[in-house]
Amino acid sequence: MAVTVARDGGRTRQGRHLWLVYTLLIAGAVIMVFPFVWEILTSFKTLSAAASVPPQVLPLPPTTRAFDKVLTTIPFWHLLGNSLLLTVIRTIGQVALCTMAGYGFARFDFPGKNILFVGFLAILMVPGQLFILPQYEIIQNLGMLNTILGIALPGLFSVFGTFLLRQFFQSLPMDMEEAARLDGANEWQIFWYVMLPLAKPGIIALVVLTSLWSWNDFLWPLVVASDENSMPLSVGLTLLNDLRLKDDPLLMAGALLASLPMIVVFLVLQRQFIKGIAFSGVKG
């Protein structure tokens, strides 16, 4: 930086701008990250260190008591397993169904197609609460309250996902499937061997978004899963809160443990996450 600043007038001005940009971005980043830092620090504090006024910044002496207590107070591993299972079922199901339906809407014509599609799109405007009561009735009638499958079932279907994939398939050129058809491939083979590989970016975007949303989903699982056996972590975390133990390190340790899996996946797959979100904005 210093070298380029010294070179010429234009660069100097740009350099000064850059420093201002860095200052603003760093200030913003501090606000974004500070709560996480505080969460981590608090989770390693002793009860008395966490309760001291004014607050003590560093966890001295550091202790893992809060983490141990999370594991003994709520069935953490079981809840984690529920969240994983729920997320996997929902993501695989939704992505498979939306990819097929998106392809169908993009590449086939049939009577009433446009009306059907507009009907589905209208659903996007409807607030989720209107669905929840009847969905609850359906799940109740199926005897699936308090089951992972019951929590996952409505989320296997998605207008958003279908729309996202339809847009994606429509943007793909026709030549390859024409060629495959001339070679005698049937529609399913064209879809499976030709189109799916081409649609990979769109599919990955949906995988990312669906797994993020199902991991963090709250209201629907809160309503459907009232017992610890079937709760995902997002709801299970409220169990800690409901105990009203006035134990901040415990709550922070729980919050940290529940968020960590998705944060780690994000850090590993950041490119896919960011592309997925950008994609939903541009195409949505």
Add this chain to the structure above:
Amino acid sequence: MSVLEQEISPRVRTVSGAHTRRRSVRRSPWWALLFIGPAGLGLAVFYIWPVVRGIELSFEKVGPFGGSTWVGLDNFIAVFTQPDLGRALLNTLLYAAIALLGIPIALVIAALLNTPGLRFRGTFRVLYFLPVVTMPVAVALVWRLLLNVDTGIVNTVLHEVGLPGVAWLSTPVVNIVVIALVGIWMGLGTQVIIFIAGIQGVPDSLYEAAELDGASPVRRFFAITIPLISPTTFFLCILSVIASMQVFDLIFLMIDPNSNPAYPVSKSMVSLFFDKGFVVHDQGFAAAIAVVLLVIILVLSAIQFRLQRKWVHYE
């Protein structure tokens, strides 16, 4: 595709042969059924039918053992005479209005992140995006700790600089504003990413020409970025309002019904819905709230579509 085009296109195809793009959209109902059928069935059962049933429910009273009777507009009358409703609606609208402030903030951050020659771009992006991937329940718990009246770090800092502390979460109105700010914090990353994608779609030549004319970065931001990005801004406004009108997680978790004296006056529309539908188990009442919410969302979206002519520029 217009109706006219639809009607004439088959004939056009036989004339012009396989060269048009339209030609490749196959008229093959059976394959269409295979591809769309499974998802279509699920969407019909879990989304389209529930809309119909939800509206029906709003005109019914559901008994404790499941049977329901038609009660006409009783639920809606109950909703509109419910003393909590006005408050919940105001809280929700206040939340939505404050949350909109996230959009200009996100736009500025996106523009800053797009500065040519910026280093650590990826790192910044990850840091701003971190709250988006964090569980909202965890976000609520952490911010509740930071905002605690007595032990919270926010008030401690205020005391340090000689200002009085504020009961952030137990002062009515203030708590909704603060929770909306937390909502902005939580969703900022998504908006930033979508803005970055939008800004990257603006032709570089425009910025280069403006730079040659001596326009400063700030001037380029106002004269080029803001107008050209306005469709994205509009899209984010629509999404933000729809999401804000359904705010629940943060309010539910940051305002404790047992210990927070402001709880009764701090409900959102969906908190009210949740109380009626799943705490008191008055499904008809809850469905009526959801229908009212749907109407409000449609009206707010329609207003925004109307207003967009004044400020959204399409190429």
